[in-house]
Amino acid sequence: MMPVNTSPSTPAPRTPPRRGAGLVEIMLAMIIFALVATSYAAVTLRYATRMKTIAAGAARSAALTEYMNRLMALPFDQLAGAAGCVTVSTGAFPNTRCITVSSGTTSKTITLTLTPANTAILPDVVTLTRVLASTTSPLGTP
DSSP states (O other): OOOOOOSOOOOOOOOOOOOSOOHHHHHHHHHHHHHHHHHHHHHHHHHHHHHHHHHHHHHHHHHHHHHHHHHHHSOGGGGGGGOEEEEEOSSSSOEEEEEEEEOOSSEEEEEEEEEESSTTSOOEEEEEEEEOOOSSOTTSOO
């Protein structure tokens, strides 16, 4: 008969494999996320600033077009009454427009100065010459 070993010789318990992420991995992921988020924020800020500048330019162009169309629609004899300065403080493009009219007998030079309320945008000056239409035919026929 063989001797029976009565001493408990059980092997040491094995630790199960590690599951989940450790502190170092989490910190590394947070650093990478912070770098990507910072880069994205910088690009977004640059884009927003550019869009604001483009919107201001479009509003300025619309205001200039509106004022020039009004001056073109006025009869030649009423152009002198359009001279003066007007301040617009509401709307998408607050501004001050000043119109000067230099009179002549058959032509008038109109100068429109558009000064935005935003000092970051430079004023625009547009000069227009209007000529009195001839009442006679250039061919000499009535």
